[in-house]
Amino acid sequence: PSTYATIIRRLMNAYLQDTIAVFKTNRILKSSMKCGSCDEVMTWTAKQSVIDQYVWKCQNKRCSKYKTTLSIRTNSFLGISRISLQTWIDLLYRWSNEESMVAIQRSLTVSIPTLIKIFKTIRKCIFEYFEANTVRLGGENVICQIDESLFCHKQKYHRGRVANHQ
Numbered sequence: 001p002s003t004y005a006t007i008i009r010r011l012m013n014a015y016l017q018d019t020i021a022v023f024k025t026n027r028i029l030k031s032s033m034k035c036g037s038c039d040e041v042m043t044w045t046a047k048q049s050v051i052d053q054y055v056w057k058c059q060n061k062r063c064s065k066y067k068t069t070l071s072i073r074t075n076s077f078l079g080i081s082r083i084s085l086q087t088w089i090d091l092l093y094r095w096s097n098e099e100s101m102v103a104i105q106r107s108l109t110v111s112i113p114t115l116i117k118i119f120k121t122i123r124k125c126i127f128e129y130f131e132a133n134t135v136r137l138g139g140e141n142v143i144c145q146i147d148e149s150l151f152c153h154k155q156k157y158h159r160g161r162v163a164n165h166q
Helices: 003-012 016-025 085-096 101-108 112-132
Strands: 043-046 054-057 069-071
Touching: 003 016, 003 085, 016 085, 085 101, 085 112, 101 112
Parallel strands: none
Antiparallel strands: 043 054, 054 069
């Protein structure tokens, strides 16, 4: 199995602390955070009243934002919704297996607008990755031939040909 599949399977049954550790290691969540007011490093603090059970907290007594907290999801794509991190993992797994949005919505009880927003963000992240890391087809002494006739052309008003997929 791929590295992705191995990580996802391990995380699906992991404790929250282990999930957070993996997200930090893979730079999905920040390992450190600076206060926007005093520019001091904030501390990682347990807080049971939030869904992630941890927050970033400014501990500088001279700061105007002293004891102010930030979500651990700040500056992460995970911050676009309030679903649990375990639900995020399950959702990513199902999305990568091309499960339909309706099936994901029914099994995870996440609203359709939230799923649309999340899937849009996932596609944007993937697009930005491939923009920065272009994939080159072929190579030295390798010829890559693309048969354009197999690209599906959408029929309109039941006119035109249907591509024969092989």
